[in-house]
Amino acid sequence: MNHSGWLRVIAIIFPYFILVGLFQFAGAVIAEVPFSNPEFQESTTQHLIIITFSFLGTLLLIWLFMKFVDKEPFIEVGLQIKNKGKDIVIGTILGLTIMFLAYLGLSLSNEIVFDKLNFNFSELFYTTLLFVLVAVLEEVLFRGYILKNLMLSFNKYLALTISAALFALMHGANPNISWFSLLGLFLAGMALGASYIYTKNLWYPIAFHFSWNLFQSLFGFNVSGQDIYSIIEFTIPVTNKINGGEFGFEGSIFSLVTEMSLVFLVMYYYQVQKKKQPITNENI
Secondary structure (H helix, E strand, C coil), X not given: CCHHHHHHHHHHHHHHHHHHHHHHHHHHHHCCCCCCCCCCCCCHHHHHHHHHHHHXXXXXXXXXXXXXXXXXXXHHHCCCCCCCHHHHHHHHHHHHHHHHHHHHHHHHCCCCEEEEECCCHHHHHHHHHHHHXXXXXXXXXXXXXXXXXXXXXXXXXXXXXXXXXXXXXXXXXXXXXXXXXXXXHHHHHHHHHCCHHHHCCCHHHHHHHHHHHHHHHHCCCCECCECCCCCEEEECCCCCCCCCHHHCHHXXXXXXXXXXXXXXXXXXXXXXXXHHCCCCHHHC
16 A cells, blocks of 8 residues: 555645635635624625635645645646546536526425526626636545545545545535535535546536536525525425425435436446556556
């Protein structure tokens, strides 16, 4: 076993909470978030400012680790973009399609009831930018650095499982969290990392993560328990595990089934592709 990979993952955790925590605090101060009011609901702009600082802190930390610990160029986390346009398009369309079908299915079954449309261009722009930053920072951290290094020490399936568990735990303090929604976040981590263990590239998971979050929000669902701008607004007559309740679609049984299906489909696809290609070190 190569111990360097999992040791790097352990080594980055404490500095992450310190450095990114300081960046988030600075963002909250600039956004004028009142720390004395725990019930305060951040505006989209305030949330964007805090996430921007979190994004900068995360990328700075990973750049430092890649340069001085891993001794590799930062781009080796999986940001090589050549010939990845197709991956970006597929990931974006997939997230949109899943959330459209989720809204349609839950609406037709009366699990959610349409209330009104709420179009605001500036809110849409800020929300889109917000989810771009969230997708990039979380994928670079959890797939590009953590999963990449875990694969040096463990087989790719165990590495994927551990990274998905860490991804879920990072969201453990989100509003309206439950053991069921935590399981959903774990499966989301599995689904987002499934392609990376074969391709070592982040553009598909970044696009899918972005699209999943954005359209989940725009179709009216809370995103991982957080209420962010929506074009469609609806009410939930009865909170249950079918509609996901206040946690959002990710807290629903349909989300769990979707995520499990995606994990197996992605793995099956790359296993088939692997059989069609000559064996190389990257295929092993």
